[in-house]
Amino acid sequence: MRKFEALGQSLWREAPWLRECEFRPYPDTPTQWARTFLVRRASGRPAAVLRKINLSRVTASDVRAEFEVAARLGREQLGPAVIAADTAAGELLMAHIDAQSAVRPNRSIVAEAARVLRQLHAVAPDEALALHKSKRRVGIDRIRGEVGASPELRRYQIGMRAYDDLRGKLSRGRGIRALCHNDLNPTNMLVSRDRVWLIDFDHVGMGDVFFDVATAAGALQLTSDAAGNFLEDYLGRTATADEMTRFRGMSRLVLLRYGLDTLSLITGCRRRAVQQAEDYPLGVPFVFDRLPGEELDAAVARLSRAFLEAGIAAHWSEGGR
The missing domain is CATH 3.30.200 (Phosphorylase Kinase; domain 1)
Structure with a gap:
């Protein structure tokens, strides 16, 4: 103190x-x-x-x-x-707010999170608000050249190609535009008794609501079936086949984006941090845990790899669709 x-x-x-x-x-x-x-x-x-x-x-x-x-x-x-x-x-x-991060909540809190997202996305839109694009410029866009030129970052080259491929395909689909949070990691969703609160609005901007819903489902560590139920809680009805397909695609995009964005957060040598992270067990997406004696950059790299590997595996399990 x-x-x-x-x-x-x-x-x-x-x-x-x-x-x-x-x-x-x-x-x-x-x-x-x-x-x-x-x-x-x-x-x-x-x-x-x-x-x-x-x-x-x-x-x-x-x-x-x-x-x-x-x-x-x-x-x-x-x-x-x-x-x-x-x-x-x-x-x-x-x-x-006397609250805790929303990790593996019970069914009622999951439904409450869906309600809060509906309320957020119903807020009057502000087409000029694009903080998430500013973050992308200093995130994925900034490391693109370094990833492409570094043999040590070969897995990130694969992840970048998958991200670009999937993002291009999703951009041609039919999304629902609204004011979105765009960074619903577990620490940005707080549970206080029976309420869910959102914090940290430095990525807020107009976006596709399916991205927010997919990010929240991943952050809440929902199973595949529970994630589908979460989408339907959000929609307030049964999801169409196209909506479910878009949601699944966004879920893969979320993993790839966070894998690349998290790499950009490393303040020192990224190649060195990635190599250091290989000395530790692979992390879990959305869970940042710094192990005893582990340098901060190595812990960030380990989280980045957790997202990246999960995203690559999910993308190619769907045939790169």
Whole structure:
């Protein structure tokens, strides 16, 4: 626990009680976009959550867009209420929700997650909002050349080809466009009693709802049959054959995209990190667990390989369709 002295003036002005609080960082995650802190009062009672954006990794317009959509979805009770924000300092202060990550939830929570996604996708669209495209530019697009030129990353070359092939085929199909979260990993879906809350809106933008539903199904670690039921919970009816086919295709695309995106999060030498990761057991998609003595980049590479190998296997089991 520690005091925070380097907050922007807006937060001190709008929430002066912060001066009496202590800040505890949440555990490391693969991403370097931001750090999150639990804000505790002197009594030890949680008071809020602080999200500090790494301003060297994002544009000012993206920070402003993320904070605006966080406030909007907080008002819709899809995410925590925003208490205060300082766009220039990259600081967002939100209400604390006593919750846990949504991993292997019971049937009622799965149905609640489907309801929350329906509510999110019904929010009035904003065609200009495209934070997920900004992330893709500094993610998959940025590593494309390195992957193609590195023999040590041959598996990623295979994954990149599968990703491009599948993305092209899905782009020709009929999706449903809406305002999407686009990064529904387990830590971004929180369960509090019988409610599901969404957090971390730095990938929000107009997209295909099947991508969100497929990502959530993977993050919740649903079996194939349970994932199909989840889709029908979301739709509120029996899925058509075309809808189920699109959902299955999106499920494969999710694995491939996360495999490639996670590789881009490695801050050091990617080839070295991938080689180091081979000394450890392959991870599990959507589960970031840093083993004792393991370097952070190696842990990120191991998670990346878990996504990649699962995505390649799923894609080719369907004949690359």
